[in-house]
Amino acid sequence: MNNFPLLDHALEADTEFKPEAxxxxxxxxxxxxxxxxxxxxxxxxxGDLVDALKAAGATSKSEHWACFHTAMEVLRIDDIEVGIVxxxxxxxxxxxxxxxxxxxxxxxxxxLASAGRIDPQLPLPSLVVPTKALRDEGTSLHYIPPSRYVxxxxxxxxxxxxxxxxxGLPVARGAVWTTDAPYxxxxxxxxxxxxxxxxxxxxxxxxxxxxxxARRTAIGMVVHVTxxxxxxxxxxxxGAGDADREILRRIAxxxxxxxxxxxxxxxxSIP
Numbered sequence: 001m002n003n004f005p006l007l008d009h010a011l012e013a014d015t016e017f018k019p020e021a022x023x024x025x026x027x028x029x030x031x032x033x034x035x036x037x038x039x040x041x042x043x044x045x046x047g048d049l050v051d052a053l054k055a056a057g058a059t060s061k062s063e064h065w066a067c068f069h070t071a072m073e074v075l076r077i078d079d080i081e082v083g084i085v086x087x088x089x090x091x092x093x094x095x096x097x098x099x100x101x102x103x104x105x106x107x108x109x110x111x112l113a114s115a116g117r118i119d120p121q122l123p124l125p126s127l128v129v130p131t132k133a134l135r136d137e138g139t140s141l142h143y144i145p146p147s148r149y150v151x152x153x154x155x156x157x158x159x160x161x162x163x164x165x166x167x168g169l170p171v172a173r174g175a176v177w178t179t180d181a182p183y184x185x186x187x188x189x190x191x192x193x194x195x196x197x198x199x200x201x202x203x204x205x206x207x208x209x210x211x212x213x214a215r216r217t218a219i220g221m222v223v224h225v226t227x228x229x230x231x232x233x234x235x236x237x238x239g240a241g242d243a244d245r246e247i248l249r250r251i252a253x254x255x256x257x258x259x260x261x262x263x264x265x266x267x268x269s270i271p
Contacts, residue, residue: 040256050087059074062083065085112222118190130175133209134206136180156258160250172199
């Protein structure tokens with residue numbers, strides 16, 4: 001046995017608490033019949049987007065989302081039905097929700113996260129579609145063996161980059177740094193990450209990519225780079241007032257393509 005719990009996981013062993021069990025318990029409590037959520041689902045890190053959509057009357061609450069602690073909003077974008085859960089902050093929470101989305105019928109799950117700039121050449125605001133994520137977090141170690149990076153699933157990353165090109169914001173592809181501790185990003189770490197070619201720092205990509213690999217689930221990630229560390233240009237600029245909605249529209253289009261491209265079952269339980 002390893003002395004460090006995060007490095008001591010029997011990754012192929014069955015889990016004693018499955019997402020299916022939680023959903024079944026909610027359905028039993030509420031008298032619901034099993035039903036599927038939209039095939040395209042999104043995770044809204046900030047919550048601002050969902051708040052604005054709800055205020056505009058553009059969404060309705062999903063009656064098929066059986067979860068104790070969250071609500072799923074549903075809307076139609078370009079005839080694509082999208083389910084979205086807001087404030088999925090951090091790898092552990094994003095993965096918890098993504099697992100439940102997958103067993104509820106989602107075929108493509110896309111994370112939308114705010115991020116800080118690492119590469120000083122990256123414009124603010126801009127979008128990054130991660131190709132890999134530095135695993136400076138703990139959730140991924142519960143799903144796949146230790147490694148410095150975890151790769152983004154394909155073709156999800158390529159499809160997202162293609163669709164996001166029409167948003168009007170600069171779009172880059174490359175590595176991101178996933179951290180569990182946003183208030184512990186030291187100057188030395190930022191310099192090292194920049195020297196390693198990392199574009200931005202965020203809180204969920206590595207965790208979600210590990211889940212995708214372990215469960216053979218189609219998961220993509222969009223990083224909205226809105227600020228810079230150290231206070232320089234740190235104004236949390238997201239772009240034009242409707243930038244979030246246009247990003248979501250492009251995510252919906254990408255999600256439909258990703259779901260169509262997904263091979264095999266949408267979710268693999270550990271045997």
